[in-house]
Amino acid sequence: MRLLVLAGTEDGRALAEALKQRGYDILVSTLTAYGADLALEQGLQTRSGAMDAQLLTNLLEGGAFAALVDATHPYAVQVKEVAKTVCEKLSLPYLRWQRSPLELEVHPLLHWADDIPAAAQIAVKLGGQRILLTTGSNGLPEWISQSCLQDKTLYIRVLPTAEVLERCQALGFKPYQIIAAQGPFSQAWDEAMFKQLTIDIVVAKESGKVGGTLEKVQACLSLNIPLIILKRPATETQACSLAQFIKHLEEIIWNQRSFS
Numbered sequence: 001m002r003l004l005v006l007a008g009t010e011d012g013r014a015l016a017e018a019l020k021q022r023g024y025d026i027l028v029s030t031l032t033a034y035g036a037d038l039a040l041e042q043g044l045q046t047r048s049g050a051m052d053a054q055l056l057t058n059l060l061e062g063g064a065f066a067a068l069v070d071a072t073h074p075y076a077v078q079v080k081e082v083a084k085t086v087c088e089k090l091s092l093p094y095l096r097w098q099r100s101p102l103e104l105e106v107h108p109l110l111h112w113a114d115d116i117p118a119a120a121q122i123a124v125k126l127g128g129q130r131i132l133l134t135t136g137s138n139g140l141p142e143w144i145s146q147s148c149l150q151d152k153t154l155y156i157r158v159l160p161t162a163e164v165l166e167r168c169q170a171l172g173f174k175p176y177q178i179i180a181a182q183g184p185f186s187q188a189w190d191e192a193m194f195k196q197l198t199i200d201i202v203v204a205k206e207s208g209k210v211g212g213t214l215e216k217v218q219a220c221l222s223l224n225i226p227l228i229i230l231k232r233p234a235t236e237t238q239a240c241s242l243a244q245f246i247k248h249l250e251e252i253i254w255n256q257r258s259f260s
Contacts, residue, residue, distance in 0.1 A: 001023075001024055001025065001066045001253065002024070002025040002026075002027065002063060002064055002065050002066060003019060003024050003025070003026055003027070003065060003066060003067055003068070003069055004027050004029060004059070004060065004063065004065045004067075004068045004069070005019065005026055005027070005028050005029065005068075005069045005071055006029050006030075006068070006069070006070050006071060006072050006079065006083060007028050007029070007030065007035075007039070007069075007071040007072065008030040008031050008032060008035035008072065008073070009035075009071070009072070009073055009099075009210070009211075010184075010210050011071070011097075011099045011208075011210045012028075012071030012072065012097070013028070013038060013039050013042055013044065014242070015069070015071050015097055015242060015245070016028045016039065016042075016044055016069075016071070017042055017043075017044065018242055018246065019069070019246065019249075020043075020044065022246065025045075026044060026045060027045050027046070027047065027063065027065075028044045028045065028046045028047075029046070029047050029048070029051070029059075030046060030047075030048045031048070031049070031050055031079075032048060032161070033048045033049075034159075034161065035048065036048035047059075051082070052082065053082050053085060053086050056082060056083065056086045057086050057089070057090065060086065060087075060090055060092060061090065065092065066092075066093070066253050066256070067092060067093035067094070067095060067249065067252065067253055067256075068083055068086075068087050068092060068093070068094050068095070069095050069097060069249065070083050070084075070094065070095065070096045070097065071097040073207070074098070074099065074205075074206075074207060074208065074232045074233065075136075075205055075207075075230075075232070075233060077233050080096065093252050093253065093256055095245075095248070095249050095252065097245055098240070099207075099208040099209070099210060099211070100208055100209050101206060101208055101209075101232065102206060102208060102209060102213055102214055102217075104217060104229075107221065109220060109221055109224065109225070109226050109227060110217070110220075110226075110227055110229065111126070111226060111227070111228045111229070112228075112229050112231055113228055113229065113230055113231065114230075114231055115230070116139055116142045116143060116146070116230070117142075117146060119203055119228045119230055120143070120146040120148050120149050121148060122228050123149065123152070123201050123203070123228060124148045124149070126200075126201055126226050126228075127200075128152075128200025128201035128226065129152060129153060129200055130152075130153045130155065130197065130198060130199050130200045130201075131149070131152050131153070131154050131155065131199070131200065131201045131202075131203065132154075132155045132156075132157065132194065132197065132199045132201070132202045132203065133154060133155065133156045133157070133203050134157045134202065134203065134204045134205075134216065135203055135204065135205050135230060136158065136159075136205070137156070137158045137159070137164045137167055137168060140156065140167070140168065140171050140173075141171060144171055144172065153177070154173075154177060155177050155178075155179065155197055155199065156168060156173060156177060156178055156179065157179040157180075157181065157193075158178065158179070158180055159180070159182060160180035160181055160182060164180070165178065165180060179193065179197075183212045184210070184211065184212030184215065185212055185215060186215055187215045187218045187219045187222070189215075190215055190216055190218075190219035191219045191222060191223055194219060194220070194223055194225060195223065199225060200225070200226075201225065201226050201227075201228065202216060202219075202220055202225055202226070202227045202228070203227075203228045203229075203230070204216045204217075204227060204228070204229055204230070205229070205230045205232075206229050206230065206231060206232050213229070
């Protein structure tokens with residue numbers, strides 16, 4: 001039985017590998033060639049590149065897939081919506097794998113924001129001048145459009161690919177503002193970088209236990225630096241264990257086959 005797994009993250013690849021071990025024929029789809037290379041190293045069949053609704057429809061119709069498993073990043077909202085819409089049109093089961101969230105205690109250095117404009121306002125109230133964004137490159141146009149941050153110095157930590165760096169430079173970021181590195185990073189690595197750049201405020205996404213967010217939290221608390229955390233999109237489903245998810249997946253596939 002064949003499954004299409006949308007996964008470019010560590011936990012997504014772990015899920016794909018677990019499904020393969022269960023005997024499923026797995027095709028892992030990633031946005032980047034780098035993500036596909038990582039999946040290939042684990043012995044997984046892959047394809048890479050962005051897909052719109054038509055491309056995804058063609059892939060699913062031509063591949064005899066029993067279901068689509070969405071294990072994309074918690075903040076990849078557009079991909080989720082496209083996948084759900086296509087699966088609904090094709091009457092194909094769509095299952096969302098949700099990584100476990102962090103459970104952080106309330107702390108005066110931790111500030112939660114619903115979106116980028118809210119995070120920018122919090123940063124202004126905190127009064128810091130040097131702000132490090134560890135929220136990826138896709139949201140940078142919205143960040144630089146925040147008028148309240150025009151007098152601030154923004155540093156960005158992004159993936160070290162030519163495409164990403166070109167995008168950052170096109171948006172006006174100078175080399176000294178760009179930290180191009182592949183995570184996840186340790187607490188010690190984060191602390192060293194925050195100190196080297198004399199960062200006043202760090203901004204992160206709540207990417208879960210495998211996304212490096214906890215290490216950022218620990219580094220900020222250790223250095224007494226405020227951390228602004230962007231909340232997950234409200235569309236995210238409730239997290240469950242790997243075993244629970246696979247059991248749910250198999251129940252859905254079994255029911256689908258029983259009524260077909």
